[in-house]
Amino acid sequence: MSEIILNPKVQPQVPLEAQNVTPDMFAGKSIDEIKNIEIWFGNEQVSLSEFFDVEGESADNASEIKIIIDGDVDNTKRIGQGMTAGEIVIKGNTSMYVGSEMEGGKITVEGDAGPWAGRDMKGGELTIMGDAGDYIGSSYRGDWRGMSGGVLTVYGNAGNEIAEYMLGGKLVVKGNVRIMPGVHMNGGTLIIGGDVIARTGGEMKGGTIVVKGIIDEFLPGFEFLGVEKDIEIDGELLEGNYFKFKGDNATKGAGGIIYAATKGNAHIAP
Amino acid sequence: MELVKNVVCPFCGTLCDDIVCKVENNEIVGTINACRIGHSKFVHTEGAMRWKKPMIRQGDEFVETTYDDAIEKAAHVLADAKRPLMYGWSCTDCDAQAVGVELAEETGAVIDNTASVCHGPSVLALQDVGYPICTFGEVKNRADVVVYWGCNPMHAHPRHLSRNVFSRGFFRERGRADRTLVVVDPRKSDSSKLADVHLQLDFDKDYELLDAIRTVVRGKDILYDEVAGIPREQIYEVAEVLKNAQFGILFFGMGITHSRGKHRNIDTAICLVQELNDYSKWTLIPMRGHYNVTGFNQVCTWESGYPYCVDFSTGEPRYNPGETGANDLLQNKEADAMMVIASDPGAHFPQNAIMRMAEIPVIAIEPHRTPTTEMADVIIPPAIVGMEAEGTAYRMEGVPIRMRKVVDSDLLTDKQILERIRDRVKELQASK
């Protein structure tokens, strides 16, 4: 793999939009050409080198390129948007839309990521070592088709409405989430290691949600199916006892499944 | 004294069109038919101070200037900014709004209206799940079950109940007696006092209650004996009232658009209305606040494809409330200049947003002295639409109504001011 290192200079107050920072865009370009790739700075386009020092070695194929962003880019949006191959490592925090619409390849954010990470994700692997914001693995505003493939993993906590309108793929949050995980979910798998405040799977019609922590409040529109021991989700065995629910019966044709660990969740069973 | 009839009230989204204004010496001195808040707007009570001349800030004070100078300064601020924000728009007419969208496109700005802090969530929800709406006329003539959810029309839209609930209609000859009024509000209010059924739910539990009602309407049982503080039996009773309506209408306000979950509360409310159509005829209308907040969403949608929070920075319109809303831009410190028109964010925005407004150049196109103008660098006073200028506005359910001019003013209109800023910005951009 050829490594291209982007060293952030200063992050301006008006955000940068770097949808051009993907292995796909860098492939087949020399380092000098990469320096001149345009990114948005507010309503103006500037060359990448204005905000990043660029060094390393490029390659012809996206799949042979690893982009290392060596520091915080917490006011840079859309890194890795729509990428299909190769790898990006962000050694710090980043802003909104990292890995949105990605179809393949791998992104690792070593710090935190902003909202809409992995929005409309179709494939590939997006890993966030820190916390993530709202709407990760969601759909575009007004669209009823969200994340459809790939694996999105967050090691920290996440915000509201994650996996909104999810269709497929796998979203794992090891920490806690806020309200409405899996709202309008139609397919795919959402696994939450920590706690949920409320409205898990609101208006869901399909897919599976597993919550290992505590659900503070649960929706009344679900049907209680009993307790299951050691469940198997996507070929992975999750040990322990789980309450099983089907719903959300507020919606027509509801067939979503929620597993909630029995430990700490006795209050949500009828 | 002269009486000017059939005047449209430029205050709330009810847009009453039967006001009579009493005019003396080119001044409105009284009204007939208007409610108290509408009347106050017409006669300018409550110590309002009008700006009579454009103002420019010099140090800590404002000095009088000409329209030419103020517009020149405004055009420079907007043309030089990297992420200008244009906010407000809800108390002016559609033609001015259309010029505003053009100006936003010209300057690569983000344009947003007051919907983003009131019924923006409703707009988001209707994009997700649809919009089964009707007009006031249908409500008055047909509705036999009227629900007000999360709103207090007696105070916020004072003539709404008299026009839609108490009034007699073609199929509702006895008026109020022919209708069942349901109010859903965690508090007792002057509207809930009038209701046949008051669902006094727990705060922030609108989504839970709607989830339960939808489940019951669909013939399924709910998990718990009590949801949102409402007992199971009452949820079943209300579901029956809703299903047995001949023509039902759901009016909803800020109490549900801004309680926990925001647009998802509206989303599930809209779905409830859709599903009730399996049993009866049901529609809904959002209780829009400013008289032409609906108009901006209409204008912006036909100009750009999106109703509010539109980002023109890359030349093509993009839209994402949560990122491109006025508060998002201010609180994330993205905006580097702001133009405020026909609204008062200085009085209504959260502290963090105001702090950013204080840091950046602010242009206020505003007839009165307001907290926003206190923060402004340039103040450009317009004639007030609906009183001193005519124009079109959209009533809350989307009916356009032509507003009348009642008295004369020598101030420029919002539209004229915006056109002049736009033309100057174009010249500046061309010379860049």
Ligand code: SF4
């Ligand atoms: S209800 Fe609204 S539109 Fe009607 S008179 Fe009162 S303020 Fe004006």
